[in-house]
Amino acid sequence: MLTISSDANLVKWAFDTWRSALLEEGIRDGYLWRLPEQRIVFRNQPDAKSDKLDLRTALGTDPTGACWAVQINEAEKPGDPNKLSSIALDENDRPFLLRQGRLVPRVAGNEHILEAEFRALTGLTPEAVKNGDTPGKSREWYIVTPLDVSADEIRIATGRFVDICAKARERGATGNGALPDTTPIAGMGNDETGGTYTVGARDAQDAKQIRKQQGEVWFRLAVMLREAGIAMDKPRHARGYEVDAVIAGPTDSILLEIKSGATAADVYAGMGQLQLYPKLLPQLSRHQLILLLPSLPQQALVKAVEESGVRLCTYEFLDERGELTITFSGQFKEICGI
Structure with a gap:
């Protein structure tokens, strides 16, 4: 009470x-x-x-x-x-x-x-x-x-x-229909966790900067798509799993995962999320899968990703004295319908 x-x-x-x-x-x-x-x-x-x-x-x-x-x-x-x-x-x-x-x-x-x-x-x-x-x-x-x-x-x-x-x-709202309903919202609970572990101050700060970079890229993408009249959604599973974006592409809807790096670890994490989210959110099962990175990874990874049915696209992130410049590749904008 x-x-x-x-x-x-x-x-x-x-x-x-x-x-x-x-x-x-x-x-x-x-x-x-x-x-x-x-x-x-x-x-x-x-x-x-x-x-x-x-x-x-x-x-x-x-x-x-x-x-x-x-x-x-x-x-x-x-x-x-x-x-x-x-x-x-x-x-x-x-x-x-x-x-x-x-x-x-x-x-x-x-x-x-x-x-x-x-x-x-x-x-x-x-x-x-x-x-x-x-x-x-x-x-x-x-x-x-x-x-x-x-x-x-x-x-x-x-x-x-x-x-x-x-x-x-x-x-x-009525008459929307630009994107399918992708958000089961039967609560906001988090997964249960057990045990303890220690994260050093440097790692914690790095993780925070990574989350901020991803958020800044998301904001710029959302503005770009809105200006082009293209719908973008941010589905969240009832247990707290959050997809970066679902975009109403010109042919198929797009399931997008954004990463702040292009290392093997970034690719592994992004690929895992793109494979798991359609299982957690069945409405996403027919979406085109795109992994958005600041640059392409090593060629062996590029080939492996593409053979898995995921498209790799890139963006450029420049932070000069607090002034951010974020640009998306022509390939990615074309896939989105721009």
């Missing part, structure tokens, strides 16, 4: 903690911030020019920020269940950021996604919440993220919730 808090100091600390976690790794891009690892964007709402986050924050997966998935807003009166976001504590006083299971339409006059439809579109189960209802109205609340965890964990959990809200909007 969670209890919504009306303690002004606690609520302010909780929202500030959440906003700080986003801004800690957020990369300012025009009027947006990007989180490359989580592949989401956010901004202060409604003042997009603001260089800080205030009471209202819009978040989404559209890299241009044209279509927002969800807003998470701090109520002026802490604990007000009429507002769609709140801070709650569990029996052990652990703080959580909550969001109601309803989505306001992007265009005035369109229908809201209300509780029953939100539940059906996301596959999520609402939490038992005390003080979460209003007179004559039962409200349904969902956990966005716990707040007594690391900033990285807050960003990961927030990214998952934003992703699920974006998928709910796509599923609820």
Whole structure:
């Protein structure tokens, strides 16, 4: 059981903690911030020019920020269940950021996604919440993220919730049909793990930079495809396995895996993912498989990959004093329909 808090100091600390976690790794891009690892964007709402986050924050997966998935807003009166976001504590006083299971339409006059439809579109189960209802109205609340965890964990959990809200909007839209429905979303649980191991600080930092590079490539690809009118999806399995991209190609849909290197290890990992994902997500079984690398690996690997039915494509990633330049090969753009 969670209890919504009306303690002004606690609520302010909780929202500030959440906003700080986003801004800690957020990369300012025009009027947006990007989180490359989580592949989401956010901004202060409604003042997009603001260089800080205030009471209202819009978040989404559209890299241009044209279509927002969800807003998470701090109520002026802490604990007000009429507002769609709140801070709650569990029996052990652990703080959580909550969001109601309803989505306001992007265009005035369109229908809201209300509780029953939100539940059906996301596959999520609402939490038992005390003080979460209003007179004559039962409200349904969902956990966005716990707040007594690391900033990285807050960003990961927030990214998952934003992703699920974006998928709910796509599923609820009519006349889309550019891509097949590829996202079974019957929960967000992670695989169980056992035992312990130690990762050195250098390796951890390197891994983080790799995730950022992949995220930056994904963002640039998403923008390029959107400008060309080509649909791109980011399916996520219920157990947390995440495909880099599914693209509505001119002939066949494309299942894409992005790597930040072209070593044998990168190729092995990418090939394994491309072979496993269609088993985890059967809707992907007929997709064209593409492994996107910053350069081609040694010739023996190129031949082996191509003989396995996977196409190798390349991109160029330049980072000069923080200025990124990412370009995709003509072959890859042609396969995508550009």
